[in-house]
Amino acid sequence: MKKVRVQYLGLIKNLIGKREDSFELEDDASLSELLNRIAGVYGEPFQKEVYEPGQKDVKMGFVATVNGVLIGQLRGVDTQLNNGDNIILMSLMTGG
């Protein structure tokens, strides 16, 4: 088993009413397993807005990082997680 830390920023934090979590995952777990777990814990609001279980990416307007690296530069939701990883789920940066 491995343990990872998840931080939620902005809209996601407001949506689920929580700032951060830690999850224990199977040794071979990838980001998609983690996102499925989070979707299971927080249910429909999270699934409707941020991530639907089984999907290949988070929904429009959101991004995720693993240890500060955007998952688009890793293997997306197939990115393997390691013990002690820090994951951030947050809104996409947009200017104006």
Next chain:
Amino acid sequence: MFAYTGKILRINLSTGKAETEPLKEKMAKQYIGGIGLGFRLLMDNSKPGTDPFDPDNPLIFVTGPLSGTMGPTAGNGYAVVSKSPATGGVAESKAHGFFGPELKRAGYDAVIFTGKAEKLVYAWIDDDSVQLLDAQHLKGKSPYETDVAIREDLGDHYIRVSAIGEAGEKLVRFASIINDEFRAIGRTGMGAVMGSKNLKAVAVRGTNDVNVADLDGFKEFIKMIHERMKGPATRKYRTLGTPENVLVLNALAALPTRNFTQATFEGAEKVSGEYLNERYVAKIIGCATCAMRCDHVAVVPEGPYKGSTSRMEFECLWALGPNCGVDRLDAIIEAMRLCNHYGIDGISTGVTVGFAMDLYENRILPKGKTDGLNLRFGNHEALIELVKKIGARNGWLGDALAEGTKRAAEKIGKGAEQYACHIKGLELPGYDLRGLKTAALGFSVSYRGACHLRSGAYSPDVKGKVNRFAIEKGRGKIVKDGEDLYDVIDSLILCKFSRGTYYDGLEDMAKYYTLATGIEMTPDELIRAGERINNLARLFNVREGVGTREFDSLPPKIMNVPIPDEGVAKGSVVNKEEFELGLDDYYAVRGWTREGIPTVEKLKELDLGRDAHIVRKGGKK
């Protein structure tokens, strides 16, 4: 023509003469409106080498084809175009609110101000009636005070006013023009050009209809856009607003801190969008014809800045906060209120204060030149006092900084230019370009100087679509495509916050245009117009001697000082080799020479052949 009024108003402030001329359909279609039409009128109505403060430098207020219609986010905008006192090149800025549609309903696609009034005046445009009225009693008043006073003087609450403050009167090079209390023509110093003409304000009342070509089709289309605006594409703007970016950029180690020294801010939580909304946002309001409602108006409830009120958004919050090391939102709100009061651009003001603090910390600014201020990073009281000094050009330092970081660095000397964070004379917005390198390329080639809104080139970086820590071949096309699209958006004057609601992109925009104007426009023609507008802006800069490769640069701190923060971005800096590669790539995809000059063939291809003499002559006469 439908949607367009077909009329351009010309006001000579020296003689007081006002006359109109027609806007031809061909010009309307080729340059759309907004900044595109503004650039064409600027090019045609100015002589090379004219000083931005010379009476002959035209100041052009332009509406868009959709201004004054019920179209959401596009029905409420206007642009101001001129030659910039900050960059010496082409200048443009847009604002939404209620002024733009009023100007359109008064009957004008554009108003060209030339000359200089003998004393301070304001222009009163009441449909066909145009008068220059005495504004001596408004001298030194803020834009909003001016707005209120003019409406009272003229006895009509529904008059809309676009005005400058004390900073514009005193030619602060990043002075803004403000309408509807908080809506700013903020960037590139348009307020200073207005001040140089002794023009305090433009007041308008319009009672004409703006008719669209296909009313049923237009109504159906905007109903669809309204529905989309309730969805995810605008959610962020409707809820926490752009200040949500603070923690996002901080998490990416791309939040410039202390004048681009660090890329993360230890006080980010305290100046975040989340914190702002929980403690300070009192109401959220919207512009004319817009259901999105994004204006987060913050009020300080207690403490030394109690009662201070301002609209807050990310860029200015960042500039006056993290960039100055200030972690108190009450002080940032007060600093922003002062920017609105004096009429100065919040981005340039914050970056200029951060520059002064950096010089002080590095002992480049001698104690005798600080106007008595302790300019340590994080000193919120010094921030407030320095904003006041800049806005009123008070003291040696206030007066020097009112020139902007580029000119202030030249005045201060001792290597101060190494700390000046500007491109072409316009201060950087809140993106650490050392770790957002597509944005770095995009900012460097922007025709109005450092700007996130000329190409949106930060987008692929922050989405993780590209390696944001490198400039590679292919980034030139990303920047070009973004620029051409944003030129279309700013010529239609669509609010950029709504850009995500055009699901089919150019196809939606072309349809919107055609339904309103009755002028057939294909998506290809529209993006070609964007490319034409970008080339025209570049040509203006070439003509003025600021449009070649050497001006497409990055600040020394972005090129020489690696990000020191621990984490994923540590050590990142833009190196010369990758930057030159990026410029080559960009010029090639633009069809320009290696010096960054549009070729005659490219100009002819874009129906800009009549401007080809500029590149044949190699620029400035």
